[in-house]
Amino acid sequence: MGEAEKTFLSGLHEKLVEEKVIDESQLEPGFAKQIQKYGGKDVMTCLQCGNCTGVCPISLKIDYKTRSIIKFCQFGLKKYTLATRWVCATCYRCYEHCPADINPAEVMIALRHIAIREGVIPPFIKVAATNLVRYGQTVKPDQEIEKIRTELGLGEVPTKAPEYSRVLREISVLVHASKYDSLVGIEEEVKL
């Protein structure tokens, strides 16, 4: 677990710049439109009631306020949103409770799309993407996992099966065709 925690929580340095006054120069016009383009379609509907923060399982553990991230989006404070940590588990509890029927998780996903294109990529994404190309799954198979699988009666991960290399190739083709490899910087991993 120590490994996973390190991967998921420490990667992105929080570079929140504490400004005393937020002026026009810090706002990104059309930021909400950009978010809508990447799937966060109802971002402007939010009335800031805070219900999402209250039900978010993450927000009880670390300083992560769904409502306030949505406010940054509405306001156009792009650099603040880029500094948020990628901890949303897309459990959709916020969506379930939102009285305005918004899906905040979609906004979080849209923010990741934008961040990646801005070159703000947490290291664990690169690790996961590399794993995906190498092993066909985002988590590297290791003995510990194999042990748990055996205990659960799931058998080994079929890396030795003949179809396995074909599957890996297909993944590589998809990763390359969608330009995902160049976006996250794993071109050298993709062998076609």
Place this chain on the structure above:
Amino acid sequence: MPSPAPHERESEDVTPSESPGESKQPRIGVFICHCGSNIAGVVDCGKVRDEAEKLPGVVVAKENKYTCSDLGQEEIVKAIRENGVNGVVVAACSPRMHEPTFRNCLVEAGLNPYLLHMVNLREQCSWVHSQEKDAATQKAVDLVRMGVSKAAKLEPLEARQVPVEQATLVIGGGVTGIQAALDLAQMGFKVYLVESSPSIGGRMAQLDKTFPTGDCAICILAPKMVELARHPNIELLAYSEIEEVKGYIGNYEVKVRRKARYVVEDKCVGCGLCAEACPVKVDNVFDMGFGKRKAIYVPFPQAVPLKYTIDKENCLFFKTGKCKLCVKACANEAIDHKMEDELVELKIGTIIVATGFDIYVPMKKGVYKYWEYENVITALELERLLNASGPTGGHLVRPSDGKIPKRVAFIQCVGSRNKKIGNNYCSRVCCMYAIKNSQIIKEHEPETAIAVYYNDIRAFGKGFEELYHRVREDYGVEFIRGRPAKLTLDPEKQSITIRAEETLLNKITEREFDLVVLSTGLLPSDGSKNIGKLLGIQTSPDGFFMEAHPKLRPVDTAVDGIFVAGCAQGPKDIPDSVAQAKAAASSCAGIMAGKKVEIEPLTVTIDEELCVGCGLCEDMCPYGAPELYDREEGGTKARIVEALCHGCGTCAASCPQKAITARQFTDDQVFSELVSALARGSCRNGDQKGPVPDGPAEEEVS
């Protein structure tokens, strides 16, 4: 300008013939309105005018910044007179807005008012196509071309006058219905007030005090209820339902079902001996389920009429066939278990719908645990707990153990402003009643800690903001901006912990309370669906009855002679409800004082020669206007009861024989419009050879 000698002079001088049916040489006047920038900001009105001028039959085409202004109207009158116009097209706003205005212009110029055709360039063109100016202009040209071809085929019609019954039916006996009935009665009109429950008073009778002044609700309502019961012009039909409504403005026929009380109203003196004798105890509905009442009951001590009613579902006699203790107790022999429902027929001129509202009931599996935690109650339940004549005599205690709560939370916007459950609207009263109730609690128990969980505080009325300030400054009520996410129960203390983000602090908070009050929103009353169906009046998307115009006709409905007031039209507080009641009453009085009312002649006619008496029209008509009859010379035919016809055209469209014609929407007129609409296609397709037709109107009209 010397007063015109309208009709005759026009026909002598210019118009060759105006009698209907005969072919006339169309002389059309087209008047295009800019509506300030509403239309002209999008549509190139100059171009539309130029195109209109070229259309066949058009003798004059003008544009005006505001056609509805005095100047614009004068221009129409002048143009009609000078050019011998016999058909007018006004291309402006919706006919619902200004059709009467421009019809008057035609009358003033000596034309039949029904020779007007309105083309809607605002709602149906400029407002909806504001991003596509060129296309909007092209569409405007098309619409005007269609309008001109229809105007050429319009025929003069005569409006009819019918007498108005001097009586109003008020549906609903809450504060709105009571006020409307009193106002009309004082003006000298007969009023029938129909209320479905055993007593009038409505929701206001349940409240403790009213915001922002703190008047006791029943203390200010009860005198009105008594006055109403005593007024010679008012007939109170309590415990009654509307069964059927037929007819039209000035001449409604209404059937009312007087439900059996099993107590003869004339004999009951309201002494209450029967209730003392009654052995059955049930939850008191008026007290929102707190406390008990008997199976024979009056809902509350100030009830009007003060007549007892047997609750048939719970009465032992109706359940087992035995008991009748109440009969023995009653000295006046008022109780009659054999009583049956009675149907009363009323002749009515105008109707006021004041069906009020129902309270939103929190969801069974909801986050706020209304159905699971005893100490989570709704605001109306709190009103009863605070009320001096309520189940606790006005002492606020919490339901679980009867102890005085030391910490009280209000949760706002429960069932309002919530897209998930489809109630997008603000209920308008919850902020203020929560603030008012927190003040009352503080007055009862000054040491109580009160927190209000809110999204926005809407304290917009007279004296509201001042009350909001008072509870914060003088009473120390805490306001937390955030919607609670989770309520957890401490089973031992029966206290409830609320988790919510205090959005202004940007922190998640957890606070413990002894009592949680849900500020539940307002819904259209349950019975209003049926009333709406019976009356043929529409509802807005929120389910409340729709007014004819949101600003200028706030209490009118789309059906003439039927008005809506109070919370039936949308959530509102008591002053607004009373104001609407007065508005509706004066609107009714305006119609009835005229004794007669004009009925639009836009109805249908049946050609008896073509009619085969199949009766399809009778089945299709939503208003019951067509009827089949046997002719003396034999054969069954359909005829139209014109007074019932709304001119909707459903029968005309469905008649397999094409025997039915809708006036001003004849096949000839509609098809000429269609042909004109399609004419543009050939203009646009550049590959078409030959002269570009300006519209087929050319051959159609001449």
